[in-house]
Amino acid sequence: MSFADILGHDRIIEVLRRSLRCGKTAHSYLFEGVPGCGRKKTALTLVQALFCTTLADDACGTCPSCRKIESGNHPDIHQIAPLPDKRDISIEQLREMQHILSLRPYEAPRKICIIDPAERMSVSAANSLLKTLEEPPGNALIILLTENAGMLLSTVRSRCQLVRFAPLSPEHVLSLLERSGMSPDAAALIAPMSGGSLQRAQELDNEALAARRETVLSRVDQLDIRHIASVFDASEELSGNRDATLELLDMLLSFFRDAVHLGAGSGDIVNRSLRTAIESIATRRSFPRNLELLERIYETRRDVQRNANPKLALDHLFMTMAEGSK
Numbered sequence: 001m002s003f004a005d006i007l008g009h010d011r012i013i014e015v016l017r018r019s020l021r022c023g024k025t026a027h028s029y030l031f032e033g034v035p036g037c038g039r040k041k042t043a044l045t046l047v048q049a050l051f052c053t054t055l056a057d058d059a060c061g062t063c064p065s066c067r068k069i070e071s072g073n074h075p076d077i078h079q080i081a082p083l084p085d086k087r088d089i090s091i092e093q094l095r096e097m098q099h100i101l102s103l104r105p106y107e108a109p110r111k112i113c114i115i116d117p118a119e120r121m122s123v124s125a126a127n128s129l130l131k132t133l134e135e136p137p138g139n140a141l142i143i144l145l146t147e148n149a150g151m152l153l154s155t156v157r158s159r160c161q162l163v164r165f166a167p168l169s170p171e172h173v174l175s176l177l178e179r180s181g182m183s184p185d186a187a188a189l190i191a192p193m194s195g196g197s198l199q200r201a202q203e204l205d206n207e208a209l210a211a212r213r214e215t216v217l218s219r220v221d222q223l224d225i226r227h228i229a230s231v232f233d234a235s236e237e238l239s240g241n242r243d244a245t246l247e248l249l250d251m252l253l254s255f256f257r258d259a260v261h262l263g264a265g266s267g268d269i270v271n272r273s274l275r276t277a278i279e280s281i282a283t284r285r286s287f288p289r290n291l292e293l294l295e296r297i298y299e300t301r302r303d304v305q306r307n308a309n310p311k312l313a314l315d316h317l318f319m320t321m322a323e324g325s326k
């Protein structure tokens, strides 16, 4: 990770790098912006750059310190969030943090504390932080992340340097999604709906995938040789270009593999959230028939990979699947 990996916040990064070069970073920052716009990444890169043994105003990404931060294993970085099953960050959590900050750092020049989301500090917790924000013990650096600085006590706000992160542009979300390995088609579909948040984009991707799974399962369930339209409608709706069709076939493989597992008496399946639908595949045809279909899906996948026409290949496959259904 280096500042160059952060998109859409050039001005902020320029200012942070300048303060790193002059050795004038603030004691306490308040990073405001929608979750998933790059606040946390910027905070961690800032800390990497502060500790980096190679570069003065950026993270090299390869020195031991940069690597430890990247993997989330640096002993001098403390992250505070509400405990599981708790809504707020409690005063006890902050007292413990203050105690930790008062100890000598293990290996870095100073300790770091990241509080996220800062608006979830209870009033008493926030009040207990005021002195620490003003004069962090041992030159510690405190970074608060919030969606809305207006939700924090004014006394907390006034003790921090406020940095406002704008939501990411759809173009930046698009290129971050592509970098994370998403297909350009899917990324182009999702990026404009993300509200400038990479996190939201990834949630949308999961929702889109879940919807696609349900469509595929219901189409497969409806295949019936007595209604030949069910075969052609399914391949019409589910086929796409080569990549999309390969993705569909991978999905079918995972469904039928699970159905075969269930048929063989093993309860262990990958698509646990779709258990009922998988059970229906498993019981709709005989076990040998499902094994045979699994093999046919593999063959179809090979054919499509070798340039077979996706739509024709699916027509053929769905016809075979329809034949064996009860």
Ligand SMILES: [Zn+2]
Pocket (backbone or CB within 6 Å): 051, 052, 053, 054, 055, 059, 060, 061, 062, 063, 064, 065, 066, 067
């Ligand atoms: Zn480094």
